[in-house]
Structures are given as C-alpha cells and as structure tokens.
Amino acid sequence: MKVLESNLKNHVIKSVSHDIGDLHFFNHFAIIEFSEGQHVTLEASIKLLDNIQNYFGDARSFGIISNRVNSYSMQPMDVVKAKERFTNLAGYGVVANSSPGRLSAHIEDTFCTTQNIKFNNLYEAVETINSRVKAAENID
Template sequence: MKFEQSKYFKTIKHFKLVMPWGNYYLYEKFVVSELDHGIHFDWDKTKLLLKELIEFYGDNAKIGFISNRVNAYSIDPQNWSKVQKEHNLLLASAIVIYNSSTYLNATLEKHFSKTSMKRCNSLDEAVTWITGLNELN
C-alpha cells in the first residue's frame, strides 16, 4: 500500500519531502520513505537525503525510519552502516516487504545495520513498531 493511501497520511501531521528519486514523509519521530521504481539508491543519494533530514530534524535528532518498499529498486546495503557511522541519526528502521525478493534484500541489509531493523509485512506493523519503541518516546 502506498503511504498516501494509508490512514496515517490523513490523520497524522507530516511534511512531504519530494526528492528526484522518491518521496519522504517526515513525522515528529520518524520518516517513511517510498522510492521510485527502478532507481539505485547509492551513497550520493543518501548524503543528499541526510542533508535534508538534518536540516528538518536538527543535528542531534534521533529518529526512526520506515522504508515502504512498494516499488522495485536497488540499494547499496552498506548505506546503513555509513549513515550510522557518520551521522548516528537513526535509532531503528523498519522495512515493509511486499514480496520474497524484497524480503531477501531486507535480510541482507539487516546484516549491515548496527541498529535495530525489523522486516514488516504491512505499513501498519511498521508504524506500530516504530512508534512503540521506548527510544523514540
């Protein structure tokens, strides 16, 4: 389910960040990402996104991150460890999976992440998990 079709889009105040490769929905304590079909999310794109997130949340922010994988794309799994090493912005991440390929990719990415990362079967599961984390409350 695309995020704009979910109940969260209309019921919780957020800011929509449109980037050339996808959309990000910025909430007080977490971000939901939806990347475009066919892109490769590399370190250069990650750095541009981080600049925007730090500008929005501040230098010392600690947030959750939800990757809503409604589209097929590739990602450099080492992005996760680089983000944590250079910015320490993300407390935890959830990846919403829609097929076995996404599940396998998320499993690989989980090995590179030094913070908690959960594979979720729905957007509801991801939002419930992220918002329930003690570190974000």
C-alpha cells in the same frame, strides 16, 4: 501500500519529493519510498539524508522506515554509512511486501546491528519504530 494511500496520510507533517524517491515526515519518524528502478547509493541519497538531518536535527531521537513499494537496488554498505551519519537514529525498519523486497530487506538486516528491521506491513513498522523512538526519548 504507499503512505499517501494509507490511513497514515492524515498524519504526514511534511512531504518532499526527489528523483530518487519520496520522503514523508511524521512527529518521530520519516518514511522513505524510493522510486521504481533506482539504484540507491549514499551519493544518490544525499538530498534525502540532508532533508532528514534538517528536519530532526542532531539531538532529537527519530526513526526511519523504508517502505519498499517499488523495485529498486541498493548498496548495503551505504545503508550502514547512512545510519552512521545519524547518531540520534533510534529505530530503522524496512517494509517489504514482495519476495524480492523481503530478500533485499533480509540482506539489509544482515548489515544492520540494531534490532530486527524487517516488517510485513507499514502499520507494524510504524508502531514498532515509533515505540523505539519513544523509548529512546523516555516518552510515554
């Protein structure tokens, strides 16, 4: 389910669209929905990463959720490099509803050193990532 087709749409603070995908900002996290058929690399994602950096800054903890509503490929090592760019990243998650999406999320998970990143639905991911960010910021 896409963000704008969910109950979360009323909580979106800002949305940005690029050829590579859509980015939706909330108070404590951003949700990325990459476009169908994209090959996601660090270089191809630079505008999205810049948008995230500009929105959250360098000090405020935040989370990123990749909502795999479309089929796309990625460079797993680029996920690690992208995460290294954000020293204030407190939570990262991948929502996958299809078998290929779950396999990709599993591969991404093996390259990540944080807690489990795989989620079965968008609401589970939002709840978990939001909790991780609030814990990092000591917000109740």
